[in-house]
Amino acid sequence: MSSSDRPRLARHVRLTFCRTRQRQxxxxxxxxxxxxxxxxxILQLCxxxxxxxxxxSELGARYQTVPDEEVRQFLTRLVARRWVEFDDG
Structure with a gap:
């Protein structure tokens, strides 16, 4: 995964707020x-x-520190599960 890749949720995946759990x-x-x-x-920005x-960078602006490698590892796991993919455009 390169810094210029543009991740997005796969077509069969939706990010939504669950009122019962009070979480995304x-x-x-x-x-x-x-x-x-x-x-x-992270996923709201994908x-x-x-x-x-x-x-x-956006997460770094919101919070004090954001480990680049942790964000990449998280996205890599979701790509492996086919929940996130990279935009072709």
Missing amino acids: VLQLPETVVVLNGSGAD DGRHTVAEIV
């Missing part, structure tokens, strides 16, 4: 994944417009 969740076919705060923040570098 990923909705997949037959699965719901409850996200922690930082995971939800819109195909923001690059990986821009996501890290």
Whole structure:
């Protein structure tokens, strides 16, 4: 994954707020994944417009420190599960 890659949610995945859990969740076919705060923040920026570098920078502006490698590892795991993909454009 390069800094210029533009991640986005896969077509079969939706990020939504669950009122019952009072948290952001990923909705997949037959699965719901409850996200922690930082995971939800990363995925809200995975819109195909923001690059990986821009996501890290935006999170760094919101919080004191954001480990670049942790963001990359999180995205790599989601790409491996086919929940996140890279925009072709």
